[in-house]
C-alpha cells in the first residue's frame with residue numbers, strides 16, 4: 339500500500355497514538371503534518387527526524403485544538419489534506435456534580451469540536467482532490483461508559499456521531515470517514531501512571547498492568563500505537579474504499595463483553 343503523494347494531517351501528534359499513526363502513515367509514503375499546541379524545538383526536531391527516517395516531507399504546525407479558528411487554520415496552513423486524523427485528546431476524571439465546568443468545556447472542545455472544525459476545513463480540499471480519508475480517534479469509551487468520565491465519554495460518543503454524518507455527506511464521493519476505538523494503549527501518558535499505581539496497590543508492574551489497568555480488556559494486553567497506525571493505514575487503502583461511517587475497535591475484546 340503506497341500513500342505516496344498524499345498529505346496526512348494528524349492532530350495532537352507530538353506524542354502517543356498520534357505520533358505512532360504519523361510514523362505508520364509516513365512509512366506507507368504519505369507526507370505528514372504533525373501538530374500540537376506547543377511550538378518547542380523538540381516538536382520541529384521530531385518532524386525533521388521523521389522525515390529522515392521515512393524519506394517523506396514532514397512539517398510541524400502549531401495550533402491549539404481547543405480553538406475552532408486554529409483548527410481551521412491548521413488545515414489551511416497544511417495547504418492540502420488528503421488524510422485527516424482527528425486524534426488530539428485530553429481526559430479529566432470527576433463525578434458529574436463535581437466536574438469542573440472549564441474541564442468539561444475543554445474536553446468537548448479538544449476531543450469533539452476540533453474534529454468538526456478540521457473536517458469542515460478539509461472536506462472541500464478532499465472533494466477538489468477527488469479522494470479523501472477522515473479517521474477519527476474515538477475510544478472504547480465512544481461505545482461504552484465508565485463512571486467519572488462524563489465529558490470524555492460524551493465527546494467520544496459524539497465523535498462517532500460526527501463520523502457517521504461525515505460518511506453520509508461524502509458517501510457519493512471517493513471519501514470515507516471512520517472512527518477507530520482503541521482500548522487501553524501504553525502511551526507515555528499511561529506509562530507515567532504505573533509507578534504510582536504500583537505503590538498504591540503494593541503490586542509489581544505486571545500485576546498492576548494486568549489486574550488494575552487492563553481489568554476491562556480481556557486480552558490483558560495493551561493495544562500498541564503501531565497497531566493503531568496500521569489500522570489507520572488500512573482505512574486509507576483501496577481495500578477500505580467501501581468502509582465508511584463505521585467504527586473499528588482495537589481493544590482486545592473490551593466491547594465484546
Ligand code: NAD
Nearest residue numbers: 350351352353354355374375402403426427477522523525
Ligand atoms: P497523549 O497525551 O500521549 O497524546 C495526546 C496528544 O494531543 C498530544 O500530542 C498532545 O500534545 C495533544 N494535545 C492535547 N491538547 C491539545 C490541544 N489543545 N491542541 C493540540 N494538541 C493537543 O495521549 P494518547 O493516549 O496518545 O491519546 C491520543 C488520542 O487517543 C486521544 O484522543 C485519546 O482520547 C485517544 N485514546 C487513548 C487511549 C489510551 O489508552 N491511551 C485509549 C483510547 C483513546
